Amino acid sequence: MTTEEKAGQVLLPFFTGKDVEAHAATIERLHLAGSIIMGDNVPRDPQGRVDAAGMAAINQRLAQATVADGDPWPGMIAVDQEGGLVVRLGTPLTEWPAPMSYGAAGNEGLTREAGQGLAGELVPLGFNTDFAPDTDVTMGPKDPTIGARAMSADPAAVAVHGVAFSQGMLAAGVLPVVKHFPGHGSVTADSHLSLPVQPAGVEELRGRDWKPFQAAIAAGTPMVMTGHIAVPALEPGVPASLSAPTYAALRGLGFKGVAVTDALNMGAVAKQYPSGSAAVMALQAGADLLLMPADVSQAHAAIVGAVKSGSLPPERLDEAARRVATMMVWQGRRGPAAGIPAGSSAAVSARVSASAVTVVSGPCTGPLVPGAVRVAGGGPGDRERFEAAAARAGLALGSGPLVNLIGFGGRPAGGDIEVALDAPWPLQGSPAPVRLALYGRTDAAFDALAAVLAGKATAPGKLPAAVGSVPAGTGCA
Incomplete structure (x- = not known):
């Protein structure tokens, strides 16, 4: 691959609105890894429901653009679909409760079934990657961002259910992404707006925030997302997503897959590192895939320029592009996933809520x-x-x-x-x-x-996080 092709292989962009042809042309021109679909890209019928056929057609066009170079691996067509508050696709797809339901229900098999059901409905629409599950450990009321996106405040429970949900997604044919290393549930600021600081030392992080990531890595997770969180114990003042010691810590847990940044257009990064500099810094630090740079053309040019100037070693770009390509070759070899019709997981979603x-x-x-x-x-x-x-x-x-x-x-x-x-x-x-x-x-x-x-059912769930003086684990037997 040329330097330009390698630079494209490590970029996963977004686009605004419905101009699919313009975005497909950008993917082809810059040799991009694929695309992420955001809410404003989703076609809807007059009732506001997802136009499934229209979504599938958009994704098919984008997938075609990713292989225009003749690459023997599929492009990445991704979405943020966690369930609960974080969804890009609504009805007629199954509606899911907040992921904290899995911690409350405490049923590993049901969590796996939910992961498979949620992901299975994405497949007929053309998605092969979902930025879920969130494996952050929430610290409770002082956590402004993650909250019920976390499965629990208990690291061991998040580890079990994060692995189960991911395994369900993989069984459905969709690549999961565990996030946000080194842990976004125990910081007090929202990285969409500003740079949170994680005050914990490395040993505390190992014993709490990193446990679910360690479990996911041991189970063979293909992708881990790094968050825009500064960890002074690793590198003061620098977002983890752009920090070499953070990637070293992640690799130190045994991770050999694709390290993807959180969206580079978020406030914690975009305000401080404009004009493609964040993309180069992330690669220099050890990231393999750069999600949603504010301007993908600028980011691509910055990467190519950094290789030519020597500020980004070509071996580092090679390593990143090879990891992304290897993962997608593996995804392609798994064969086409069958998928399930939109809405067909409604009974599983109902069981999750009834159990939680x-x-x-x-x-x-x-x-x-x-x-x-x-x-x-x-x-x-x-x-x-x-x-x-x-x-x-x-x-x-x-x-x-x-x-x-x-x-x-x-x-x-x-x-x-x-x-x-x-x-x-x-x-x-x-x-x-x-x-x-x-x-x-x-x-x-x-x-x-x-x-x-009405007294027609009992409430079997257990609190996955403390509520004031009421401890986690409280509930009816």
Whole structure:
């Protein structure tokens, strides 16, 4: 490969809007590794649902562009589809609850089934890579970014469920990406906006944040994403994604796959390292794949220029391009994945929510409401979904105990029963006698909640993180 081709092989760009032909031309001109699809690229019908045939056609065109050079390996067609808050593709694909549901349910086999179901529905649309699962360990209320995207606050639980979800994805034919090394769940700033600082020393990180990554590496994960987090114990003031000691630490855990940066257009990097410099720094540090540079043409030119000037050793670019190509050769040799129709994993999603719903305080058996219920709180659409689920469970609406829904970033507001729809810790300040954690706002999650309220089902979940003085592991037996 020429230097220009190698430089393209380590870049995974985004594009804005629906101009697929222009993006395909850029992929061909710069020999790019593939593309990531963001929300504004997704074609939708008049009802706002994903146009599956249109999405498949877009991805097919982009995949064609990646092999225009005659490369014998497929291009990477990627998406961010974690479930919960982080999804680019909605209905008719199955809606999934927040990943913290897996930690609450505590069922490794169910987590694997969910990973396979979520990924399996991406395959007919042309995706072969998904930037999931998130294997960060959340520290609880002071974690502003990850929250219920984390499977648990317990490193051992995140390790088990992260591996299970990844294995399910691989079984479906989709490459998983564990993220965000060296750990984004235990910092107090959001790297989309600014550079968080991780104050922990290396031994503390090994005992907490790195455990899920160590488990994923031992299980053969193909890709690990580095986050835009400064770790003074490794390299003060430099985002991990651009830090050679961070990549050395990752390789020190035994990782031999593709190290991919978090999106290089995020605030933590783009403000400090503009005009292609972040791409070169990441490669110099040890990254293999550079995700979403703010301007992919600038990044490509900067890499080629750095090789020609000698500031980027050609051997480093060779190593990075070879790792990416090797992974995609392996992906291609696995053969075409069968895929499953959009929406066909709805029953698995429902089982996840039914297994996760947790009693934080209140009775474990019998109806929690006397046949009728009122509802308040929540975000757009939450009350409507709750009311529909309550009606399906045979509960009358408009009288009886008040159920207050707490959405993402919400606060307790009183009521007879308070329900956290996302992370459970907002329940900490609630005076309600009954407090429940749901970890999701899908129709199936509200059905699970309504079944518990009506006494038609028990709540088998266990808290995956402490809620004030209520310890992790609390729940009904």
